Amino acid sequence: MQNFVGVGVSRGRVIGPVRHMPAALAEPPVGEKLASSTTPETAAAALKEAGAAVKAQLLARAGGAEGTGKDVLEATALMATDPMLIKAAVKLINSGSSAERAIWEAGESVAAMLKGLGGYMAERSHDVQDVKSRIVAQLRGVPAPEIPDSDAPFILVAEDLAPADTATLDPNKVVALVTASGGPQSHTAIIARALGLPAVVAATGVGGLADSGLVFVDGSTGQVSTDPGDAEHAAVALWQEQASLLSVFDGEGRLADGTLLPLLANVGGDSDAREAAAANAQGVGLLRTEFCFLGNDTEPSHAVQVAAYRGVFDAFPGQKVVVRTLDAGADKPLPFLTDTSEANPALGVRGYRTDTTTPGVLARQLAAIADAAKQSQAVVWVMAPMISTAAEAAHFAALCTAEGLKIPGVMVEVPSAALTARHLFDHVEFASLGTNDLTQYAMAADRQLGTLAALNDPWQPAVLALIRATVEGAASQARYSAAHALEDSAPRDSAPKPVGVCGESAADPVLAVVLAGLGVTSLSMTPRALPAVSAVLRTVTLPQARALAMEAVAAASAAEALELVRAGLPALAELGL
Amino acid sequence: MIERSATIASTVGLHARPASIFAEAAGELGIEVTIARASDPVDEAVDADSMLALMGLGVEHGELVVLRTEDDTAAEALESLVRILETNHDA
Numbered sequence: 001m002q003n004f005v006g007v008g009v010s011r012g013r014v015i016g017p018v019r020h021m022p023a024a025l026a027e028p029p030v031g032e033k034l035a036s037s038t039t040p041e042t043a044a045a046a047l048k049e050a051g052a053a054v055k056a057q058l059l060a061r062a063g064g065a066e067g068t069g070k071d072v073l074e075a076t077a078l079m080a081t082d083p084m085l086i087k088a089a090v091k092l093i094n095s096g097s098s099a100e101r102a103i104w105e106a107g108e109s110v111a112a113m114l115k116g117l118g119g120y121m122a123e124r125s126h127d128v129q130d131v132k133s134r135i136v137a138q139l140r141g142v143p144a145p146e147i148p149d150s151d152a153p154f155i156l157v158a159e160d161l162a163p164a165d166t167a168t169l170d171p172n173k174v175v176a177l178v179t180a181s182g183g184p185q186s187h188t189a190i191i192a193r194a195l196g197l198p199a200v201v202a203a204t205g206v207g208g209l210a211d212s213g214l215v216f217v218d219g220s221t222g223q224v225s226t227d228p229g230d231a232e233h234a235a236v237a238l239w240q241e242q243a244s245l246l247s248v249f250d251g252e253g254r255l256a257d258g259t260l261l262p263l264l265a266n267v268g269g270d271s272d273a274r275e276a277a278a279a280n281a282q283g284v285g286l287l288r289t290e291f292c293f294l295g296n297d298t299e300p301s302h303a304v305q306v307a308a309y310r311g312v313f314d315a316f317p318g319q320k321v322v323v324r325t326l327d328a329g330a331d332k333p334l335p336f337l338t339d340t341s342e343a344n345p346a347l348g349v350r351g352y353r354t355d356t357t358t359p360g361v362l363a364r365q366l367a368a369i370a371d372a373a374k375q376s377q378a379v380v381w382v383m384a385p386m387i388s389t390a391a392e393a394a395h396f397a398a399l400c401t402a403e404g405l406k407i408p409g410v411m412v413e414v415p416s417a418a419l420t421a422r423h424l425f426d427h428v429e430f431a432s433l434g435t436n437d438l439t440q441y442a443m444a445a446d447r448q449l450g451t452l453a454a455l456n457d458p459w460q461p462a463v464l465a466l467i468r469a470t471v472e473g474a475a476s477q478a479r480y481s482a483a484h485a486l487e488d489s490a491p492r493d494s495a496p497k498p499v500g501v502c503g504e505s506a507a508d509p510v511l512a513v514v515l516a517g518l519g520v521t522s523l524s525m526t527p528r529a530l531p532a533v534s535a536v537l538r539t540v541t542l543p544q545a546r547a548l549a550m551e552a553v554a555a556a557s558a559a560e561a562l563e564l565v566r567a568g569l570p571a572l573a574e575l576g577l
Numbered sequence: 578m579i580e581r582s583a584t585i586a587s588t589v590g591l592h593a594r595p596a597s598i599f600a601e602a603a604g605e606l607g608i609e610v611t612i613a614r615a616s617d618p619v620d621e622a623v624d625a626d627s628m629l630a631l632m633g634l635g636v637e638h639g640e641l642v643v644l645r646t647e648d649d650t651a652a653e654a655l656e657s658l659v660r661i662l663e664t665n666h667d668a
Contacts, residue, residue, distance in 0.1 A: 075597050075628070083604075084627035113633050120592060121632055128629070 001227045006178070006203025007453050008222035009189035011532070011577065013239040014176045014198050015228045017212045019150055021158035021165065022143040025133050028100035034093065043099040044090045050099075050138040054080040054131065061149070076127045080135060085110055085128070100136050107132025115297075122297060147174070155217055157206050160450070161188045171195045176217040178224055180207050181450030184457060185436045185504060192219070193507055196528045200224055202450045220577070242575065249530035251280035253523070257541040261516050263534055264320070264524040266502055270311030276527045283320035283379075285432065285524020286502035287312055289365065290332055297335050299361055305368035310376055317377035322432060322502070322524070323369050324411065325362055327351045327385040337361060346440065351386025351411075352396060366403040373405070383409035383432055388416045390423035397427045412499075413437035418466040421473025422480075425497050431470060433520070435503025439463050458505035459558035464514065468553055471499050471519040500524060509536035509577055510565055516542070517549025532577060539571035580645040581655040582615060583662040590637040595666040600628040602661055608648045610658065615641040625658065 034043055058077035062070050079085065085106055092102035107128055114125040137144045147156060147168055155176045158165070166187070174197065182188045182201040192199030198219030206224060209215060216228035218235070225232060253263035264285030265276030273284060292300055292308040300308075313321055328334040329350025337358050342348035355362040366382065373380035384396040387410040400408035409430035412418050418438065421431060435458045440447045442462050445455035457463075474496035500522040505511045507529035513536060515523060525533060540548070548568045555561035566572060587595035603610050604626035613622035614636060622645060623630035636642055642662065644655050 071594060075593065078597050078600065078628050082600075082627050082629045083624050084630040084633075087624075110629050110633075114629075117633070117635055120589075121635065124632065 001225055001229070003226075004203045004206050004224040006200040006206070006222045006224065007184055008199075008218060008220045009184050009186075009201050010177075010192035010197060010199040010219045012176070012196070012198030012219045012243070013217065013232075013236045014155070015214060015216050015232060015236055016153055016155040016175045018157050018209045018215055019148045019154040020207070020209075020211055021147060021156060021161065022137075022145050023159070025137055025142075025145045028098060028104050028136060030101070032098040032101040033096055034098050040090075040094045040096075043093045043102075046139060047089055047093065047099045047103060047135070048081070048086060050103075050135050051081045051086060053138050054134045054144075057134070057144075058131075072127070075124075076131060079128055079131045085131075100139050103132055103135045103139070107135075118297060123295065155215060157209055158188075159207060160186065161191070166191045169195070171197060176200075176219065178203055178206050178215075178217060179450075180204060183447065183450050183453035185439065185447040186450070187448075190504065190526075193504070193528060194526045202453045246531045246535055246575065246577075249280045249534050251282060253282060253534055253537060255516060255537055255540055255542055255545060257543075259516075259542045261520075261537060262320075262522040263530055264322075264500075264502075264522055265527045265530070266524050267312060270308070270315065273312040273315035277315045279527035279530055281527055281530060283316055283322075284312065285320075285322050285500055285506075285522060287321055287323045289324060289326055290328065293326060293328065293334055294332065299336055299364070302364065302368050302371070305365060306372045306375070309369055309372035313372055313376035313378035313380065319378060320381060321378040322381045322383060322409070322500070324432075325352070325365055325369075325382065325384050326354070328354055346446065351413075352384040352392060353386055363399055363403070366399055366405060370403040370405050379407075380405070381407040381409055381430060383411055383428075383430070385411045385434065386413060386437075387411060387424065388414045390420060390427060393424040394427040411502075412466075412470050413441065415442050415466055418470045418473075421470040421499075422476045423473075425474055425477035428497075430498045430500070431474065432500045432502045432524070433467055433470060435463065435467070435501060435505040438466060438503065439505075442466055454558070457558045458503065458508070458511060459552070459561045461553055461555050461558070461561055464518070464549075464553045464561065467501070467515065467520070468518050468549075471496075474499050475519075498522065507533065509533045510562065510569065510572065512537055513540055513545050513569060514549045514552045514561075514565055516540075517545035517547070518553075532575070535575055536569065536571065536577065539569065544568070578645060578647050579649055579652055579655060580643050581652075581659050582641055582643050583659040585636055585638055585640050585642065586663045586665040588638050588665060588667045590640070591631050591634065591642075591662070596628050596631040598666055599658065599661050600626050600631055603658060606651070606654045606658075608646055608651050608654060610644055610646045610651075610655065612642055612644055615643050619645070 055077045062073035088106035089102040111125040111128040114121040134144045153175045156174045157178045160179050160182045177192050177199040179188050179201045200222050203224050216225045216232040253261045262282040264283045265281035266286040267273045267276050267284050268288040269291040328337045333340050337354045349357050382405050393410050397408040407429045409428045411434045412431050413434040439458050443455040445452035478494050478496040498521040501515050501520050502524040506523035507525035509532045512533045548565050551564045552561040610625040611622035612625045
């Protein structure tokens with residue numbers, strides 16, 4: 001047995017055969033010439049043959065798909081032998097280019113033409129890029145850069161996974177994810193939790209695992225082992241038994257003493273929202289509105305935005321839906337908003353800050369949210385991402401008020417916002433902690449870097465201290481701020497304004513206890529995490545949670561914080577967490 | 578050379594499924610057929626069997642196009658392509 005230890009980022013234990021994700025396809029070098037041993041005629045014939053092979057592969061895939069997916073695959077298949085594409089490539093081959101370079105350039109120029117046409121055509125440009133890469137892979141005799149096709153379920157092993165890689169991930173085929181790099185906040189971790197797949201990241205050396213060899217994966221401990229024996233099979237069986245116990249959330253987040261702690265869902269569109277409602281989420285704690293914008297070269301119209309938001313609001317009549325305004329920039333660039341040439345995109349013009357460089361987009365989005373809210377029964381709250389100062393919070397609140405949105409809030413992702421929360425609350429009605437970015441900024445560690453995974457851990461005492469500072473800011477503002485009491489004439493309860501958490505940390509059932517103890521008033525997570533978080537919260541009282549939170553904040557390290565809290569939660573072992 | 582005109586019947590225009598149906602049918606004929614907007618000069622015509630070229634042409638619903646071939650025996654083949662263009666494949 002060979003053991004690899006990575007970081008467990010999504011719970012579950014499974015045994016299955018390994019399939020490797022092919023390495024990303026390298027671009028054929030600019031100016032790559034035809035090998036002297038090859039004639040243009042042979043190269044052109046090889047290219048046509050490769051195109052036909054790719055077409056056949058895509059048609060085979062289309063045969064197994066349904067609906068729109070099938071149509072798209074069939075259209076893409078046809079592109080692989082398209083006369084316009086092949087003729088352009090053959091022309092380049094005849095002028096001395098290698099077949100790989102020729103099809104690459106021909107594909108690029110056709111894609112650019114489609115992109116220039118905008119709309120539906122621009123979307124198809126990605127399909128041309130895909131076909132081009134597949135033909136190059138075919139010419140080189142390497143597997144296409146995509147999730148391997150297999151009739152039997154398998155464990156996907158990769159260096160790391162990008163959003164484009166996982167778009168076609170079929171959770172009925174892939175039973176676990178293992179990556180050699182990546183961190184707990186990486187895309188791999190997020191997608192694994194959303195799909196409920198066990199996952200281990202930063203497992204150095206797994207690239208050498210034998211293809212189709214059986215391995216055991218434990219998404220809690222981060223263990224990956226070859227040649228699983230009786231002990232591993234027993235561990236998988238135990239997990240399956242416990243998983244069935246932890247599969248349902250009854251729709252009421254509360255602690256053992258009855259203290260209510262609403263559990264909401266993070267969603268990115270209307271189908272997510274319906275799934276979240278079906279999972280009994282008590283509302284939406286984070287609606288990522290990028291879904292409405294990403295992949296667009298231009299700003300979506302008012303009507304398109306209203307329809308998109310309504311689709312989500314209508315899934316939660318009478319319940320809270322917290323809308324985060326457009327968070328473009330850094331890892332989510334948008335051509336009409338962001339400057340991709342920035343040296344430090346994570347520290348650049350992103351989130352709320354794009355309103356300073358491209359004013360108007362945010363106000364129009366707020367107008368669309370307000371219209372959608374009026375047409376639906378949901379209780380709509382709105383918050384801005386990447387707020388750093390009270391002045392920004394005030395400006396955002398003014399924009400909301402101008403559109404008739406009554407409950408403006410801010411995301412707390414920047415340490416300065418956490419440390420000056422008291423002043424931010426003078427202008428807004430709530431805050432939501434985005435712990436993924438808060439961790440990356442507090443620790444100055446890129447979320448995507450596997451080598452910094454240990455720093456990028458929301459259990460870091462510094463991150464917990466910033467969460468506490470935010471909650472204390474709300475309490476302090478409620479106590480001392482005159483502005484708060486002046487807002488309406490009726491005597492007002494001086495309860496602090498709500499502070500929620502909508503980062504990945506809210507989905508960690510152990511950390512959820514700490515967040516409850518720190519005074520966070522709601523948790524929002526991927527719907528899959530609701531049952532486990534609810535189950536653990538119900539094993540502690542508020543005073544117990546507070547005591548554990550104190551220990552965690554006072555710990556000297558992330559590992560010590562986790563160890564102390566786990567030790568204080570004997571129920572975890574019973575739940576198998 | 579023979580030519581035939583047709584009005585695009587598919588509501589989405591000559592894109593997506595209608596374009597792939599047409600390009601496939603044109604490819605199966607084994608003769609070279611070009612397609613252009615009736616209002617465009619002949620040298621802007623593109624290969625009828627290239628879906629990508631058809632998409633680049635961007636012909637919309639209700640537009641008039643001209644099919645041309647150098648093969649004077651292919652009148653029937655052109656007619657078959659006209660019928661495809663004048664059918665609404667989105668219905």
